[in-house]
Structure formats: C-alpha cells, structure tokens
Amino acid sequence: MYQVVHTIMCENPTKKMWDSYLYFESEPTTKAFLQQTYEKLNIPKANVYAFQNASKFIYYIKQARQYYVSAVNSDLLVQPLLLYYGMVSLLKAYILTRDPDYPSNTRVLQHGVTSRKIKKNYYSLAEDEVKVQKEGLLPYLHSFLSKENLKEKYRIQSLLAVIPELQPAYQKLYKQTSLIPVSLSSHRNYEKLCTIFYLPESVLDKVHLTYNGFIHYLNRYNEGQGVFLPSSLEVPKGIIRLEWHHPNQIHVTESGDGFANKLFLHDYKGNFFYKIKMETDYNISEIVNHYMIMYVLGMLCRYETERWGEIVFSFMSEDMYMIQEFLTLSARKFPNLVYDLLLEERHIFQTD
Template sequence: MREIHRVSCENPVNKMWNMFVYFESEPHVKQLFDQYYQDKYKADTARLSFQNTRKFIYYIKQGREYFHTASRSADLVKPLLLYYGMVSLLKAFILTADAHYPTHTKVLQHGMTCRKLKKLDYTFSDDEVKIQRDGLFPLVAAHLGSEQLVGEKFKMKNLLAMLPELRAAYEKTYEHVDLEPIHISKHVDYTYPYTTFYLPEHILDKCHLSYSSFIHFLNRYNHGQARFTTHDLEAPQGIIRLNWHHPEQIQVLENPTGFDNDLFIQDYKGNHYFYTKPDAAASFIPEILVHYMLMYTLGMICRYETELWGEMIFSLSSTEMFIIQEFLAINERKFPNMILNLLFQERFIFETK
C-alpha cells in the first residue's frame, strides 16, 4: 500500500462502490495493467493489457451486481450471492497479477472443501474448511504471500475470532475475545519520531510474557523496517505503554499498512486491534482469506443443506445466527473495500461526515 486516504462522505457504501467505476473505463484499466505487467511480461505488456481489459471490467461489474443484489435479498440466499460476488472481485484481482488466468480448468475450482453432509448436532462454529492444492483460494493465497495454507484446516470459530468488526458479537456469542483494541496517541512530536500506543496489562498474562519479552515477541513478526521498543515513562496501573518506530512514518495512523506486523489488524474505520493468542503469528491468515473461507462455508450450507440453513436462520433456539448475520453485514461492507485497496495499492477509509 502506497498511501492512505480518509474519504469523508454522506454514504460510505455508495462512495466505495462509486470508486469501482474507475475500473470500468478501458483507458484506466489498460493503464493499470501496463503498470502491473511491464516488469513481468515486458514486450507482451500491450497485447496482454488489451486482451484482459474487458474481462477485468466484466469481473468488476458482475461482482458489484452480486453484492448489490445481496444487499436487497433475504438471508435464505444472501451467502450464495455474497460468495459469488467475492469470487468475481477476486478474479479481477488475480488478473492484475497473472495475465494468463485462467491457465487451466483446475484453477476454476473453489480451492476449499468442507463436509457436505452435516451432523445432526451441527454447529457452525465447529465446522471446518480444508484448503486444497488447486483452485481460486490457493491462487489468491499465493499472490498474498500465504502459500503455506495449502493442506491446512481451519475452524469457523477461530476464523470469526480474527475479524475486528465482529469483536462485540463474538464476545456475546462465545463469552470471550481474542482481539484487544489499541489506544494510539495521535500526538506527533518530531523530537521523538515514533508513535506511542497502549494495551491493557493483562495481555502479558495471556501471552505468558514479561514486558521486555513481549517487545521481543512483537518484533519477531514485523514486516520491513518497523520495530517496537519500550517506553521510558511508567504507564498507569493496568496499562502498558509501547513505542512503534518506522524510518518513513512517525504516526502509525498515517501508515497505509498500519503496524506492519502480523499480530495487528485494522477494522474498516482504521481502528487497530491486537490478536492476543500467543500462537497467532503461526496461524496468521490475511483477512481477505478469512472472509473467503467463512463465506464459502456458509454458501455451501445455504446451497447443499437448505433445511439446515433454514433452521439456523429461522429457529428461535439458534445461538449462532446473531454472529452469522453480523458477519454477513460486515462482509458486505468490508470485502469490496479490501479489494479496492488491493487494486489501487492504496488504503481507503470511508467515513461519514
């Protein structure tokens, strides 16, 4: 991500989708492909850009129509519409990285699998998805630097825990949380070129680490040149104070990739959270793939286990429909935003006036 843009508007969702109109212009898309293809394909750049422009535009248009239709649909069919909208947008993203997509029929598969025949005592939180070697998911994962996910299994409850917008719903549903909100000082002092931020002290107990050991733990999962250090001043009781350093950014809130660290994540409003599981980095998954796995599983239930899906969303005894509905709403808002960020290579935060 090159830059961060905070866009003030009356309707963030409408403004977000209006930004996609940029990618429905052939000159703009050819310019985009020229930018992405010139190093990799050199002399073939012009031909490949021309060849893929309309395909890309129709992926974007189709994805938008799926999402718009989903926004007006009932929960009985919403997961399927959102899933295929996600697939269309992901194909557009893949085309910017692979000019020859699809190279063979195997890449047209989902790239994931889950148990089609559900148990009688089925609960969504205990369901699992397994990543396959071929298909769209491993292709996207590879382009996001997560090739190691092939062959792994992921439980829905653990995936839901990784989404910051679901933190409140997750706590109400499962009575615990794994994401801790971070308080970041907005004060900039050029004498001390770093960002100070605060976390509750009980995080040290969760991670079974001392304050100094916790700093070393964080630095193991940095990307690039960012690093953490201890703060000279003692923090108030129950709080720990830390510093974030970056050679090109003083304020982490102005950095398009945030903390540049696997253990930190942002919601679509730009708020930061820390993932408190000690093994978080070992199982780190890009957020866009977390959304993809969750929606794939819901789509499979919706499509192949229609009676079960009906019972889940209409039964008064269901304990999970609250968090599932929250996820559907968050996905509808955030997933296109994440794709927009990838296509522009810039982070957009849409805020109401």
C-alpha cells in the same frame, strides 16, 4: 504491500466505495491501469495483455457489483450465495492483474476449498471446518498474497476470531477474547518519528512475559522497518505504554501497512487491534479468511437448504447472530479489501 493510506470523508461509505470502482469500468482507464500493473511486474507485452484483458476485467467488476447489490436487497435465505459469487468475481479481477493469462486452465476455476458433509442433527458454525484443496481459486489467490503455506483445514471459529469488527459479537457468543483494541496517541513526534500506544497490562499475563520481554516478543513478528521500544514515562496502573518507531512514517495511522507486524490487525475504520494468540489459524490474509467463511455459508445455503432455513428462521440456533454480523460486515468490507489490493493502497471510507 500498501504504499499509503487514504482517508475519504463521505456521507455514505458503502456507496462511495462502490463509486470508486467506477474507475475500473471505463475501457481507457482500465487499459492504462492494467498496462501499468503488468509493467511493474515485468510481464512481457504488457500493452498487448492490457488490451486483451480490459473487457474481461471490467465485466468481472460489473458482475461483482450486481451480485453485491442483489445480495443486499435479497432475503437472508439466498444472501450468502450471492455474496460468495460477488467475492469470486472480485477475486478473479484481482488475479487477472497478477496473471494476464488467467484462467490458463480449468483447475484454477475450482473453488479451491471444500466443506464437510453435515451428518449430525446438531450443527454449529463455530465447530464447522473448511478444507483447503491443492488447486483452485483459493490456493491460487493465496500464492499472490503470502509466501506462507496454507493449513489443510481451518475451524470456522478460528477464522471468526481474527476479524476485528466481529470481536464484540465473538466475545458475547463464545465468551472469549481473541483481539484487544489498541489505544493510539494522536500526538505526532516529528523528531523521533514515533507512535505512542497503550495496551491493558493484562496482555503480559496472557503471554507470560515481562514488559521488556513483551517488547522483544512483538519485534519478533515485524515484517517491515518499524520497531517497538519501551517508554520511560510512567502510566496509570493497569495499562502499559509502548512506542513504535519507523524511519519513514510519522505515525502508524499514516502507514499503508499499519504496524507491519503479524500480531496487529486493523479494521476498515483504521482502528488497530492486538492479536492475543499467534497460531497458524490466526495468521492468514483477511481476504482468504472471508472467502473461506462465506464459502461454508454459501454451501449451507445451496446444498443444506432445510438446515439453512432452520438456522435462519428458527429461534433455536445461536449461529444466526454471528452469521448476520458476518454477512453485514463482509458485504461492506470485502470489496474494500479487494479495492485496496488492486491499487496497493489502503482506503478508509468514513462519514463526515
């Protein structure tokens, strides 16, 4: 999906990321971008659609920016709602690049998900669920991101489990490990086009496989041209050494799709993680993941105001720790994910 990786060194990654969106707030550049995008998709009358949609696209981006700015400067009592609608504006801009007639009907303007009505006195975010509807923004967005079907319901803890940056908080709060950091060798082998990396030996116990069986298991989930191979060199006890070979990529950090394997994820700094469980709950686009979690928090904020206030302001809820971590992360990462989608390139904004 992503052609290349761009690492942008800067003093303020969040500011630099949003400054990069200014490219889409100019009518001439937006028209050219939309026309090029539509032509790549073989959409007839690409120039006409680009002219018609330029202003709409620009206002989606500008509105999203204002939602995010307002959210960062707002009280936690209303922050999830502002972030959610910022997400929606960004996603509408992306969908417009895939469907020049969007919105063609009112059904695609619905949320596309519902959350269950809270009846119990006790509330746990981890145990809450989100239900996917047949029509609306979420399923329509998903149709452009993946060929796999969405499940009917998702448990929030399962969604939190596969967000790399939340793993330290996830382990502290839920006493479980769902992602394992991958240790990459920075060595570039220009002859073999090979990336060497390390994992703790305990991963073999978790999947009940031998070293060679584990490599075969990894290769089952490849989605690109890369393949995993064993390493003949000895390593210290407690870790395993593996190789990732690609016909065109010198190193995995230079690959737009990373390992291009369902078992591996990466954070917004470019670090990689191995996914311990391979289940349907753990195998959706991170953009869809963020959307569903933020929807639940937004609905709590909007319709369960008293309970939301208790979560935010009392010392009785363990959810507050994870909620604060997620809101802070999503405010930074989600616009980055959409920016990558729009340009079909990964962008890592890092401090000097």
